Amino acid sequence: DAKTTQPPSMDCAEGRAANLPCNHSTISGNEYVYWYRQIHSQGPQYIIHGLKNNETNEMASLIITEDRKSSTLILPHATLRDTAVYYCIVRVAGSNYQLIWGAGTKLIIKP
């Protein structure tokens, strides 16, 4: 079973920041939070991951709460090409290579 909970869908206006929430209340201390996205008819694309500190790369920022029970993926300036299903995944470090996927959030960017 997926260890994360995400809203099934969200809308965001083009050019605005898209904030995608994820709850992982049963996360353990050594479990990473990974984000992937899947654009229609394509394979999943890695976005970002983190353990406890906030992370930023060229695609997005990941904000993890201090208690690590939830996180938010931020796309700072959403474009129409960011329309996709976004998956938040909790992965055990060092012992579990399987990615357990939930249903994800369908993000629709509107012009």
Place this chain on the structure above:
Amino acid sequence: GAGVSQSPRYKVAKRGQDVALRCDPISGHVSLFWYQQALGQGPEFLTYFQNEAQLDKSGLPSDRFFAERPEGSVSTLKIQRTQQEDSAVYLCASSLDREETQYFGPGTRLLVL
């Protein structure tokens, strides 16, 4: 550099046919994974290779499913006597090592009629 590639991208099979799906991982990636994705759902783990060794095949749904990676690079997922319930997208991913980030190919969409 080149990402993970998969072929064919689309495959239509008649029920009972055997199919073979190919995955070319990123060069130098030791770990290779196969996932199955049903329509509207997230991917589900099928099997994992470390080099040529298949270390986990717990997700293979039946003994009709068979995967190999004989030289530790290209992998093939074979499905014998296909059934309609095998219709799905089959995704391959590779990573530098099993704990590292997995990078996915575009998938093979299999339709069994």
